[in-house]
Amino acid sequence: MRGVVLHAPGDVRVEDRPDPVINEPTDAVIRVSAACVCGSDLWPYRGIEKLDGPTPMGHEYVGVVEEVGSQVTTVKPGQFVVGSFWASDNTCEICRSGYQSACVHRVLMGTIGTQAQLTRIPLADGTLVATPGMPDQDLIPSLLAASDVLGTGWFGAVAAQAGPGRTVAVVGDGAVGLCAVLAAKQLGAERIIAMSRHASRQRLALEFGATDIVTERGDEGVAAIKELTGGLGAHSVVEAVGTQESMTQAVRSTRPGGHMGFVGVSHDVALPGDELFFSLVHLHGGPAPVRQYLPELIDLICDREIDPGKVFDLTLPLDQAAEGYRAMDERRAVKALLQP
Amino acid sequence: MRGVVLHAPGDVRVEDRPDPVINEPTDAVIRVSAACVCGSDLWPYRGIEKLDGPTPMGHEYVGVVEEVGSQVTTVKPGQFVVGSFWASDNTCEICRSGYQSACVHRVLMGTIGTQAQLTRIPLADGTLVATPGMPDQDLIPSLLAASDVLGTGWFGAVAAQAGPGRTVAVVGDGAVGLCAVLAAKQLGAERIIAMSRHASRQRLALEFGATDIVTERGDEGVAAIKELTGGLGAHSVVEAVGTQESMTQAVRSTRPGGHMGFVGVSHDVALPGDELFFSLVHLHGGPAPVRQYLPELIDLICDREIDPGKVFDLTLPLDQAAEGYRAMDERRAVKALLQP
Secondary structure (H helix, E strand, O other): OOEEEEEEEEEEEEOOOOOOOOOOOOOEEEEEEEEEOOOHHHHHHHHOOOOOOOOOOOOOOOEEEEOOOOOOOOOOEEEEEOOEEOOEEEHHHHHEEEEHHHHHOOHHHHHOOOOOOOOEEEHHHHEEEEEEOOOOOHHHHHHHHHOOOHHHHHHHHHOOOEEEEEEEEEOOHHHHHHHHHHHHOOOOEEEEEEEEOOOOHHHHHHHHOOOOOOOHHHHHHHHHHHHHOOOOOOOEEEEEEOOOHHHHHHHEEEEEEEEEEEEOOOOEEEHHHHHHHHOOOEEOOOOOHHHHHHHHHHHHHHHHOOHHHOOOOOEHHHHHHHHHHHHOOOOOOEEEEEEO | EEEEEEOOOOOEEEEEEEOOOOOOOEEEEEEEEEEEEOOOHHHOOOOOOOOOOOOOOOOOOOEEEEEEEOOOOOOOOOOOOEOOEEEOOOOOHHHHHHHHHHHHOEEEHOEEEEEEEEEOOHHHHHHHOOOOOOHHHHHHHHHHHHHHHHHHHHHHHOOOOOOOEEEEEEEEEOHHHHHHHHHHHHHHOEEEEEEEHHHHHHHHHHHHHOHHHHHHHHHHHHHHHHOOOOOOOEEEEOOOOOOHHHHHHHHHHEEEEEEEEEEEOOOOOOEHHHHHHHHHHHHEOOOHHHHHHHHHHHHHHOOOOHHHHHHEEEEEEHHHHHHHHHHHHOOOOOOOOEEE
């Protein structure tokens, strides 16, 4: 089969790789219908995260089950499935509390690689959720979004306690930030402020439910949020970048007693204890337990209530994956969908 | 009147100071029945926090109202009152959301000084809560504890979501940590692990409701908590110290999806973003909104349901305040009560 391998920073190749097989009786193998490039794939692509030799890439996926191990009971060959970037058993105490991304048996899909024609899914019963029947082709981008960026933005909005009567600010206008806007809208937030300086992303944010756009960043961005919230700060802030600047901006944009959900993968960030202490902000975030939200998100997508697939503004055949990475790196594309 | 003034690190003096007067129509002046030395008073006493000249000390107090300003309506001369270390209007949007310690008009009592015979209370209507009648003398230490350490430990336990079915670990065996144990018990926690290596503090923790004692610190302390919780960590962890070591210990002792309440005043702490991110812990803390809890705490004390006054293991006349500071600094006393 063909699959994406990152050989060195900037060196994305699509290569022949061995077809995956069932290793464990709890595995499934799926034929990937669509995969994509994640903002977090850009960290090793840019050389900021160290590579340990040639690495199969990708952790987002939807597809059709080809084969299942002997212990798999909840999905079967021929079903269309969506899974999260963490494989999880969905039965351990941590999973049952809603934190499948910290499952005691979790496996990171990024170590297997889903930017490929076929991929192996560990813990298939716990990880995969089948759609009701075979979805229409035009729903595939949205279902793919549920696999990571929508689930992650959703978690950010939940962690920030977006909901009725609350003003939500979203720091970051990548696919996750845009999906957090969509999630905040679905969760009933009264006012949603998207922080973005890119016209096309602003448009999508407004389409997803943003009521206000703030173009300032850093201290000026904080001042703009305060200005819009009677000097107090937002009730809920979603951070979807992962840098020192964006985390600081998010903490300072949240009112005392408010909630900040941070879902940008943290890189070289140190939060000063005294600032956190005196902020009186609730802080929660991390790798999103997307599996928790998948059944609900699949329903919303199949009922055509939400259309998060709009975050894909570039669609390429798998063999042109390198161009997908380049376009996202250069911010020419929000998110690239790859068709195997 | 007599009042405590810190002249330099280690130099505590009790001096004649001018009697406080009503400055604003919202002020009250109270005759202090009891004040005390706070763990946070030790930071400037030890020279870790910079002093800006001779400073009146103290922010915990109970007493009898002497005089009120023309706009004060909820308390009157002769009433016994308890207040928090932040004066707050209790009417602004932040106060109404339960965060009186971030009131938009707040005044820090530490800038006025309550280790004195008399003290001025700004925003008296919002700040002071009268007890039902004149309390028995033996209740005064507990009511004084409500003014800060009990309210702060309570907030830590609430922020950590201590409650039925949950295992709570408390990092720090000072008065606040011990009160967090008491709070966790009152909030219905199933199991309460006090982290302490001092026999007398361990005894009080057990008396307040601790079910387990862990004497290890740092990574060994974390390992001990994991050992007691099936390898997962506690559901709820209260941090009541404020150092890098204690914050790290608290984050690592909390299970993914669990809640950490931090109430130790943060000094030279930097939390690595990636550790927070991958911990999936909920983090909340800061200067406790004690005012929120005062009516409930006063009722529990006056009904003799709780006896947090036991944290005072040294009682001195105000004129011997210096010995109270010394005893706490040398950890000969958990907390010193001063009688003006």
